[in-house]
Amino acid sequence: MKTRAGLFRYVGLDVTSDSLTGRYELDGRPFRETVTFEGVESLDTPAVRALAELWYLVAGLSYYKAGAAKLVDLGSVPVGTHGGRLFRAALRDGLGEFAYRNEIFLDDVVIEGGLDTVQYSPLTDPSRVLTPFGGGIDSVVTVTQLNPDLEQTLFVVSPASGRFEPLEATAAATGLAIVRARRELDPQILSGDESFFNGHVPVTTMVTLLGVVAAVASGRGGVVMSNEHSSSAPNVLWYDQEINHQWSKSWVAEELIGDAVRERIGDAFVVASFLRDRSELWVAKVFAGQSQFHQVFRSCNRAFTQASDDRANNWCGKCDKCLFIDLILAPFLSRAALLEIFASEPLADPALQDQLRALVGVGLDHKPFECVGDPEESAVALQRVSELEEWADVAFIGELATLASPDREFDELLEPEGPSRVPALWIR
Numbered sequence: 001m002k003t004r005a006g007l008f009r010y011v012g013l014d015v016t017s018d019s020l021t022g023r024y025e026l027d028g029r030p031f032r033e034t035v036t037f038e039g040v041e042s043l044d045t046p047a048v049r050a051l052a053e054l055w056y057l058v059a060g061l062s063y064y065k066a067g068a069a070k071l072v073d074l075g076s077v078p079v080g081t082h083g084g085r086l087f088r089a090a091l092r093d094g095l096g097e098f099a100y101r102n103e104i105f106l107d108d109v110v111i112e113g114g115l116d117t118v119q120y121s122p123l124t125d126p127s128r129v130l131t132p133f134g135g136g137i138d139s140v141v142t143v144t145q146l147n148p149d150l151e152q153t154l155f156v157v158s159p160a161s162g163r164f165e166p167l168e169a170t171a172a173a174t175g176l177a178i179v180r181a182r183r184e185l186d187p188q189i190l191s192g193d194e195s196f197f198n199g200h201v202p203v204t205t206m207v208t209l210l211g212v213v214a215a216v217a218s219g220r221g222g223v224v225m226s227n228e229h230s231s232s233a234p235n236v237l238w239y240d241q242e243i244n245h246q247w248s249k250s251w252v253a254e255e256l257i258g259d260a261v262r263e264r265i266g267d268a269f270v271v272a273s274f275l276r277d278r279s280e281l282w283v284a285k286v287f288a289g290q291s292q293f294h295q296v297f298r299s300c301n302r303a304f305t306q307a308s309d310d311r312a313n314n315w316c317g318k319c320d321k322c323l324f325i326d327l328i329l330a331p332f333l334s335r336a337a338l339l340e341i342f343a344s345e346p347l348a349d350p351a352l353q354d355q356l357r358a359l360v361g362v363g364l365d366h367k368p369f370e371c372v373g374d375p376e377e378s379a380v381a382l383q384r385v386s387e388l389e390e391w392a393d394v395a396f397i398g399e400l401a402t403l404a405s406p407d408r409e410f411d412e413l414l415e416p417e418g419p420s421r422v423p424a425l426w427i428r
Contacts, residue, residue, distance in 0.1 A: 002197055004104065005067025010075045010113075013056045015049050017042040020213070022056045024063045031063040031186040035210060039153075039179040040217040047120035048217045050264040053078050055209040057087045058202060061095060063189060066196040068104050072111045080117030082259040086205075087111075089256055094202030096243040097369055100236070102197050120265055126221035126425060130155045130179060132211045135167035136299040137287040137325065138226040142274045143174050144290055146224060147428050153177045153220070155211045160184040166298030173296050179214050200369070204248030205257065212261055212271060222270040224426065227254065228278050229418050233374040236366035245369040251276065251419065258421060272421040279413040280328050280373035281381060288332035294341055299325050301370075317344035323352055324359055324372040331384040331410070335391065347385070348394045356382075356396075360404040379404035380413055 011023040011030070020043065021034045035055075037043065043052065057077060064072065072091070079087065092106050099106050131146070133139045133154040146152055154176050158164065160183065171178060189196070204227070211223040227249035234242035247253055258271050275283060287293070300315045300322050315322050323346040326338055330347060339345060346352055357363030360382050361375030372378070379401075385391050386401035 002195060005069040007071045007073060008060070008064045008067065008069035009073045010056070010060060010077050013053060013077070015044050015052055017044050019043070020052050020055065022059050024060050026063060026067045026069060029188075031188060033059055033062065033186055034184045036182045036184070037180065037214055037217070038182075039177075040214050041219070043213065043217050045122070045217070046118075047122035047265055048213055050078065050117060050120055051209070051213050051216055051261065053117075054083055054086070054260055054264070055206060055213060057083065058090050058094075058205050058209060061090060062201050062206075063186065064091070065095060065098055065199060065201060066189060066193070068102070068106070068197050070109055072109060074111065074114035077114055078117040079114035080260070080263050082256070082263040083117060084114065086256040086260040089252070090202050090205055093242075093244070093247045094205060094253070095199070096238075096241060096247060097235070097245050098197070098199030098201065100238050100243045101199050104197070105239070117264055119263065121268075122216050122265055124216060124219055124221040124269055126268070126270070126423075127151060128220040129153070129222040129224050129426070130211055130215040130218075130220050131224040132157070132207055132226070133167070133171055133174075134226070135164065135170040135297060137283055137297060138228060138275060140170065140174075140290060140293050140297055141283050141286045142224060142226040143176065145286060145428070146274060147426055150426065152224070153179055155179050155181070155214055155223075157181045157183060157207050157210060166296065169296040170293060170298065173293055179218065181210050181214060200245065202248040202253070204246075205253055208248075208257055208271065212269075216265065216269065221268065222272070222423075222426070225249075225254070225271070225273040226275050227273040228275040228280055228283055230280060230374040230377055231371070233367075235369055246371055249273075249371070254421065270421070270423055272423070272426075274422055274426060276422065277416040277418050277420040279417065280377050281331070281410070281413045284328040285332050285414060288329060294337070315342045315344070317342055317346050317349070318352065320355055320359065320368040320370040320372055322346045323355055324370070324378065327356070327359065327378060327385070328373065328381050330388075330391070331381055347397070348391075350396065353396050353400075357400060360400065362400065362403045376406045376408050377413060379406040380408055380410050384410050
């Protein structure tokens with residue numbers, strides 16, 4: 001039986017011209033994470049350091065989770081009002097799936113320490129932006145649809161084990177310059193220590209904050225994320241808490257990050273998701289017309305494991321992510337074109353019927369813990385596919401489409417929905 005730790009402590013943040021190193025302790029056991037940047041000016045300025053402190057706070061959760069300590073000591077870290085709100089939400093909701101899977105209630109965590117923060121006014125140019133790029137359809141659509149009058153540069157984060165080849169190939173296809181960061185996690189957290197708790201952490205929030213650090217360090221005025229509308233939809237309700245695998249990509253997280261950044265460097269800098277008011281179906285429709293990316297993009301998570309030897313060389317064709325991407329592209333690309341992309345047919349695979357049922361909301365009592373659209377989107381996509389003659393031979397698609405009962409219409413999901421923080425300057 002694993003037992004929870006007593007104390008997680010923030011020991012210190014070291015900033016050099018090109019690196020950040022966060023140091024932590026879990027019941028006295030030390031951990032450290034180092035991120036090294038390429039393509040930015042010096043990180044060792046007051047404004048950039050203030051933003052790095054936000055990353056340091058959230059990055060600590062990768063090590064906090066090992067023991068799920070009941071007391072967190074922030075020590076002398078400048079936190080501030082909005083930084084504190086972001087941290088508390090990242091701990092409770094960003095670790096929501098972790099808590100759910102490990103049956104740990106994090107509402108009892110006591111947070112102490114932390115100082116007020118100071119606001120700085122770095123020189124930034126709003127016409128120059130940094131776009132975190134993951135190699136999937138969302139980030140490709142953001143890159144291609146952003147106002148071309150902006151000076152757009154990609155931001156790519158890689159592990160210490162080496163760059164992700166599919167991501168690099170997709171990034172190269174954009175023709176844009178790249179700013180890089182290399183994360184070196186503490187090897188203890190990767191070693192599989194049996195005493196550690198394991199689970200999902202708010203990685204996208206960490207990447208977003210690293211993007212903010214890199215952008216401000218190079219005089220850019222914004223970070224353009226690629227999180228669409230349904231990323232805010234929870235997977236399951238657990239003891240009155242909404243558990244969302246994609247909390248880091250949610251509207252709530254975007255607002256918290258924006259407020260925390262504003263608290264430190266003012267209103268001139270923008271962090272927003274370009275796709276916030278768009279559905280996955282809208283994204284798929286736009287991506288279908290981006291044929292130059294069809295043979296290089298990759299969304300299958302098995303291509304992005306930490307250990308380079310374990311990475312898949314192509315789409316696995318079996319996971320929920322492969323199935324979902326096949327499903328949402330099917331209304332817009334021919335079956336033959338999809339087969340050329342995936343080298344298999346996840347949507348027609350009888351072995352994946354239960355996974356498909358879960359995606360459209362008639363299987364599990366919750367949607368899969370993956371970066372997939374909400375069941376409404378998936379059900380609407382499936383109904384459209386069931387109407388296409390070229391899929392008529394896959395009987396279970398039609399059968400399942402009759403069981404799914406979405407309240408939305410296909411064309412409705414191709415229109416903007418919900419709030420957005422995207423500035424007019426970013427729109428064509």
